[in-house]
């Protein structure tokens with residue numbers, strides 16, 4: 401049976417395609433893609449489509465995609481009707497809490513405002529600290545919000561730390577590490593078990609090879 405795979409476009413796209421390539425999959429169409437969004441694997445019975453991160457979960461939950469590759473950040477923010485079966489160990493970064501140095505929100509008395517693209521992650525984090533904060537949803541350039549006084553601090557993704565540094569923000573805490581995960585539709589896992597397990601096995605071998613290469 402054929403498998404359909406939702407890939408998160410953007411930062412994870414190239415690394416995911418490289419992994420599939422290294423596993424011997426036929427991903428040429430994904431590399432020379434123009435404006436197309438659906439691609440057939442040239443070697444395996446597999447179809448790919450490229451979507452935004454949140455939509456990856458939606459397609460997998462609805463069974464339109466049997467499997468998907470999406471960041472743990474997106475999984476933590478929303479969606480739950482899927483199995484998360486493999487850490488691909490690509491797209492590594494982390495969720496952090498940051499602020500201007502003079503705005504140490506953990507020692508602030510009174511109302512605290514947090515800017516973030518990830519309101520659920522931020523709310524859960526501060527609840528776990530016993531702090532009642534106001535969450536302000538921001539869609540991008542989150543680092544700008546404390547600079548302009550919209551909020552006291554942010555919960556955002558940090559990879560190299562360059563964006564924080566260039567904007568004079570400091571890390572106050574790490575919420576959790578992030579990496580890309582393989583998620584699987586629950587029905588597909590039953591009905592296409594062999595195909596899904598073969599894919600997981602192939603990717604798992606590549607995760608191990610990548611880890612060994614780093615040692």
Ligand SMILES: Nc1ncnc2c1ncn2[C@@H]1O[C@H](COP(=O)(O)OP(=O)(O)OP(=O)(O)O)[C@@H](O)[C@H]1O
Nearest residue numbers: 409410411412453471472473474491492493557559
């Ligand atoms: N430095 C980083 N910043 C953001 N995401 C990163 C970073 N490094 C790895 N990632 C991972 O890549 C995924 C996709 O990020 P990307 O910025 O391409 O899309 P996005 O968050 O939907 O942003 P945009 O709206 O700009 O397309 C994230 O969900 C995260 O898992």
Ligand SMILES: O=P(O)(O)OC[C@H]1O[C@H](OP(=O)(O)OP(=O)(O)O)[C@H](O)[C@@H]1O
Nearest residue numbers: 540541542556557558559560561562563
């Ligand atoms: O630690 P760094 O390597 O600097 O990376 C972190 C930055 O990258 C992401 O933003 P992105 O470029 O996706 O733009 P956005 O703020 O518009 O989402 C993230 O939200 C940070 O701003």
